[in-house]
Amino acid sequence: NAGVTQTPKFQVLKTGQSMTLQCAQDMNHEYMSWYRQDPGMGLRLIHYSVGAGITDQGEVPNGYNVSRSTTEDFPLRLLSAAPSQTSVYFCASSLNRLSYNEQFFGPGTRLTVL
């Protein structure tokens, strides 16, 4: 099993550009989520999904869209990139929505917005 995979690993955008961060898992997990990690801020939840076709907002959803058309994939879209979105983005998955499940993390995407 590959676990949770993310692409790209690094990305540089100009302000106003849009892009999609890809996330896929091969563990048949129901629950998937996106976090951003900033220095001194820890991990903050952007969006999450409890199953295909169901998504919801986390703590910092503004400027991001998600969709979950399949169990495996959970892409994160930046609509119009801003310098404040410079961060490291992590995708994670777990068996289901119950919080006592171990979360499996991808390797991250380091995004810089100029």
Next chain:
Amino acid sequence: SQQGEEDPQALSIQEGENATMNCSYKTSINNLQWYRQNSGRGLVHLILIRSNEREKHSGRLRVTLDTSKKSSSLLITASRAADTASYFCATGTQGGSEKLVFGKGMKLTVNP
């Protein structure tokens, strides 16, 4: 918003020593988890303790939970240079809006 807060924020020890990290949280939880993050990598799950448990062991890891004080500690015994990483506590709540909320993390450096 952050629920757990790790203390200290940074710890530097010598190989072979024990490392203790603390996590305090604010609201009721049904479980608390510890994760490790090596530099430039994603987080890796270490151990989970449920709210009705007081202590749990896994290899060189020992975690305790005191729900009356809303705090947990992670002890790494006989530390190794490979334990150098950032450590995060994450608290899980129960109910309709279950989420795992991560603290800001703390940096452990184990010097060879």
